[in-house]
Amino acid sequence: MRRNRTATGGAWVAALAAVLVGSTGEAQADQVKIRGGGTLHGAVVPIEDRPGYVEIYTATASRPYVFRRDQIEQIVPEASPMDDYLKRRQTIEDSADAHFELGLWCEEQGLSGPALVHHGRAVELDEHHALAQKKLGRVFFDGRWITYDERRQLQGLVKHGGRWVTPEAKEDLNEQQRMTQSQEAWARRIDLLVKTFLEGAPADRAEAEQQLRQINDPDAVVPLVNRLGRQGVELRLILAQLLGTIQDPMADSGLVHLLVREEDRQVRLTMLNELARRQEPTVVPKLIRELSKPDPDRVGRAAWALAGLGATEAVPKLIPALVSVQKRVETVLVPSEPVGGGMGMGVNFGASGGPAFGFGSGPSIPVLTGPAVAPGAIAFGAQAVPIFQYRGQGTGVVVGNVGGVTAPVPAPPVPRQVVRPYQHRNVEVLAALERLTGENLGYDVSAWNRWLRTEFRPPAEEERPARLVPQP
Incomplete structure (x- = not known):
């Protein structure tokens, strides 16, 4: 060889x-x-x-x-x-x-x-x-070169089926994939009932609502949550009441799943009433686990529900959730290298001594300012940036008398995306602690922990109040 x-x-x-x-x-x-x-x-x-x-x-x-x-x-x-x-x-x-x-x-x-x-x-x-x-497929982000996948992870997304989605969307997709054959049959029937409820004649709408309210099969819980949970307030209220009638642990899980994601207070209160009425012992542990989620809104709704259920045993878990470190992507302007001459904006002083402003051949282009990440959503903005900023050419200022003397000045700043941490104070968590303990120590986690060690006495099981909340 x-x-x-x-x-x-x-x-x-x-x-x-x-x-x-x-x-x-x-x-x-x-x-x-x-x-x-x-x-x-x-x-x-x-x-x-x-x-x-x-x-x-x-x-x-x-x-x-x-x-x-x-x-x-x-x-x-x-x-x-x-x-x-x-x-x-x-x-x-x-x-x-x-x-x-x-x-x-x-x-x-x-x-x-x-x-x-x-x-x-x-x-x-x-x-x-x-x-x-x-x-090599890398991008410059937050001061370093990273892969596209690493950037998506910094933006709070996760991979599912080859696509980048929010954690909530991945959770929903996983639930859909776990549907059994019986659940798929229920999904088809529920889709028809929802279509009739939304688009049918008044009599057909009333019949569709009656059939929805009569569903009590545990296999229908996942299709109900997936289908009705994305509809308007009216159908979400029906869903909350409907899950309350299905005697199965899946219904409790469905109510907790929906409650921590529900933005409408009336619908959320209806779900909480159903959970309080059922008195299932697994509900409070499920809500406590939600306190460790990275989404502050989801944590706040779980804390609100725990307070509504009078779950004093949740106090030790609520204190660490008072203040959390969150991240957001921001666009900042940073200085670029000073250069002279070339295209850009000039200030010319002629024989009269007066300045005359003019622009060279410097068209602008739209540049994304980076995503603003929020729970379940990503928004992008844009700003117009002169092309010369990206060609390494800066702004020249022409200063002088009739002879015309040129002096370079630093180029204008250029946009750069950075990830910055910030402390988020969860108002709902503080309100839940005040309601469950009668104390108001603000967002001072250390003070709450001292109080927890010296004064907190969780009530015995027989002393705990019935978990009932006011009806809407």
Whole structure:
């Protein structure tokens, strides 16, 4: 064999770099015929620590193919871009720009595997090589280069089925996927009833509502929550009352699931009344678990429900939820490098001594200002930014007499997205603590913890009040 290279295990990029970048020996592309059928085009490299085995590196594969020598029927040398590449990489300067340029050439020749190797090497040599970072699929965010997936995670999203969604949306999607065959049948029937209720004649609407209210099968709970939970207030009120009549733990879970996400106070109070009336022992633990969720609105509604149920045992869990650290994405303006002349805005002082303002060829483009993340929603804004800010050219101010003297000034600031933490004070949690304890220590978590250690006495089971709340 004409090559003798060692390439074992490890990341494919490291292996490919060792064979294709670190080597200085002779190599070329081959047409490799595999016994039993099939042909590969690439470089054949023996594996020194596995006698009788070879690796075949191709232009596009993410990993080398491994074969026994006796599986290779014939190797036919052939001309390909790999020949030229192997010559180029032997003389390449070990600098970020040189590796990046070779990576671009590899892309033009269809050698995507070696292209990634050289873009990766460029980033190793210069972490701030923006063009190479972008070739690797990374974006500059919050002062560092991260992948697209990492950026989505910072924005509070999670992956589901190849798509980035909010945690609440993922939870809903998972529930839909868990539906049994019986639940799917109920889902089809409920869809028809909801359509009739929303679009039918008055008599048909009344009949659809009556049929909805008569549902008491536990298998219908998940379809009811998924279908009616996204409808208007009227249907959500029917849903709350309907779940209260279904005697099954799934109905309790459904009420808690809806309550902590419900924005309408009347609907939420109806759900709380149903939970109080049922007196199920699993409800309070479910609500307490909601206090650890990252969504402050969801935490606040759980605290409100615990106070309404008189759940004094929740006090130790409410105190840590008083103040939470949240994150939000903001766009800030940061200084750019000072440059002189070129396109931009100029101030000219002529013979009269008066300034005359003028604009060069600097059109503006819309630039996203970054997402504002809130529970269950992401909003984007935009602002107009002159193109010269992104070409590295700043604002020149022409100052002088008739002779015209030019002096550069710093370029205008450029927008940059950053993630900033902030402390969120949960009003509903404080209100729940005051209602359950009769104390008002504000948002001083340390003071609440001292009070908890010295004065808090949870009531015995027989002393706890009945968990009833005023009817709406």
